[in-house]
Amino acid sequence: MPWEDKAILFSILLVYSSSQVLASGEIQEDGQCAELNNTRWQEYRQQRVRVEVQYLLLTRRNPDCAQKFDQDSVGKPTSHFNTSRPTKVIIHGFSALGRKPSWVTDLAQALLGAQDANVVVVDWIYGASFAYNLVVENYKEVALQISVLVNQLQQKHGCRLESFHLIGVSLGAHVAGFVGTLFEGKIGRITGLDPAGPMFKGADTSDRLDPTDALFVDAIHTDSDHFGISIPVGHVDFFLNGGMDQTGCARSRFASMYGYVICDHMRALHVYMSALNGTCQLTGIPCASYEDFLKGSCVDCEVFKGRCPAIGLQEKSGIATSPVPQQQKIFLLTTSSAPFCAHHILLTLEVSPLDKSAEVEVTLTTWSQGTEHHFRLKTEATVYRTVLAHPVALCQIDSIRLRNTGARLYRQGDIHVKSVCVSELPLRSHEAPLCVNDIDIRRGVPWSHDFVQVCGTS
Template sequence: MLWEDKAVLFSILLVYSSSQVLASGERQEDVECAELNSTRWQGYRQQRSKLEVQYLLLTRKNPDCAQRFDQDYLSKPTSYFNTSCPTKVIVHGYRALGRKPSWVTDLAQALLRAQDVNVVVVDWIYGASFAYNLVVENYKEVALQISVLINRLQTHGCKLESFHFIGVSLGAHVSGFVGTLFEGKIGRITGLDPAGPMFKGADTYDRLDPTDALFVEAIHTDSDYLGISIPVGHVDFFLNGGMDQTGCARSRFATMYGYVICDHMRAVHVYMSALNGTCPLMGIPCFSYEDFLQGSCVDCEVYKRRCPTIGLQENSGIATSPIPGQQKVFLLTTSSSPFCAHHILLRLEVSPLDKSAEVEVTLLTWNEETVHRFRLQTATTVYQRVLAHPAALCQIDTIRLKNTGARLYRQGDLHIKSVCISELPLLRHEEPLCVNNIDIRRGVLWSHDFVQVCGTL
């Protein structure tokens, strides 16, 4: 009997507590955290016929607990949306297995740490799952539904130029079509490795392009496979040439993520790292990646010497107006966060050779080193290469040279007229570090220590 009395009392208290919560005007769904959908193969046929686009809101008032966001949300007394703040709209891309993207919350929180904004996450998992060709058929309808929400927010005082769309893969083209619907008056679109399949040869109306917003930028990390290889914005950042990213597996026997997804998703991780502001991720405009690596492009004169930088700076830090159209900019990164590397231009001049040779050049800073091998030919005396080094020019302690041409038909002794290192982009007040007149015998290591202090170059 005692147990039954306690059960009755507990039931009464539970009903009373629930009535008190409802009486306070807070419905249960208002205090629950919303999440992205996920779907499975079993429901594929039913989900194909409906997109079920929904929206989640995160702000500095609810950074860890997303709220369901719709056209009626702004009229609720518990609304966190601030019409006077800029709005970041995150649009995910194709979801092969129907799983919700794990990176969305991290990206939203990185945006909130960087700025006081509204972050709206577009959830179109149902329409984005399974057969890629069918998903591509859906993307314009998704953009149309998003445009309805944007129109509604305009009636509450939001301005088109205050919207910044961040689209990942196929989501970049969704964002671009939203921009098309608003005649390019959206403030900004950032495409994170915009999707390539079925878009590389598409008309600009059907894919992301510079007319879709007042400023369009793209970060390319997998342009030889899942990403697009052509410029699609005012500024296009091609990381490590836009293809194979450092630290990603190159073997087909590696994990599916390591071989297929790692390059493609590197754009997202680099962008999030840039939002944290640990170090600048700066690109240099150039015609091609090979020209960039050979040191043919050393400054940002086309942008009045202000190089584009990944992040939230206005127009990526470009001060020129109008912005030069569809510029490719290149940068090297490291294999892990924060991904920043210093671009060191290595220039080697040798005396004419009778035979081919090979020289190994090593730059050392603290316990880290960068190594490059030059293959020297009889017809060439000057060689250049841009390297990714973990530290600035003024922090390089030592340079080492080694004549590694051990084979008999290689040059025995080498005379190096000069070896110079400088940091890109070149600035007029910085002089390269040079060592002149070096004789190196085959297999012998030569080393030189620099005595320098940062800020005194």
């Protein structure tokens, strides 16, 4: 959409919404906490032509009891909004059953734990429920209404556009993107948590989240084969476990397909909250593809001057380069449960030439925790590499075990391993890999080696 058309639409809505959108923003005088809405199918059928938006405010002064909010609330004695602090805007996405999102308070509190900010929650459940194709028709109107609020906070109360950070979940990411489009990319930051894919993958960049929507745009992808988008939409795009099929999400025939997909889709949100809680750092490695990443073809962050991007609130995700490259794919592996952090271990196996194909099982052990990988060895190759997710750092690996697991009749019985090495990504020039050399592995006779290590303080 040309900016002239956007400006006209924005001006019309500015007049319209001063009475419509913000009418719900009375500050509670009775001390009651504001709540997100639910809607039912009957209500939806009656009101689906109307998009209602309300705003809730949470701060460190009221982290458990939201206030209804609008631009007229600012400056009132009962309002906790502080114009000198940054403002986080949470935007939910599609709700299949019309239920209010249960995760909003957890995300708001994680944000407040990480930074002293105003957290504004956008509640548009009436326009976000039941029929996905109709919800997609509503998202730009919601974005326009949010833009009115942001514009009034900027014009009347001195809030700077760069102090706004919009965090959109699923379809909410594209709502945030259109808000950024209306402000010509001058919003400080937009974070997309598994931005919605259906009806957006082939859309024009003006109709979906893209790097021009804010000064910095980051996105986390966890379900790019179903509900999430598979293409990069930000300056940096974190693809967790390749962006699909998250560890810990049930895939058995007894689990519902919907539950399995939703688990993948919502993993971006849960990983983001874990990163905000600061238990451990979730960093990734830039690479052209997930396959190249797993093969150990990408081992450092030199494209970012050695600083690997991290999920969370660090400025520009911790990237030091300027200007920030656009649409950089960042890959990382996670564990199956919170806090989801894993150490990326590069495992390299070199064997002498083989007469037959073979299989070797490699296990890295720390205390009672083990990480296992099976190499399929071929006669035409001698060097094999893979990247593994291990729960602790390289210096805490206690032992390594190799086992020839090939079938007796048609696999090689004896394998000579020239070397097996483990190192931690990103590779650093001053850190040598752990290697064991000259090993003979016979079928049915496991081989193991204990490491004696002390972790450094740096």
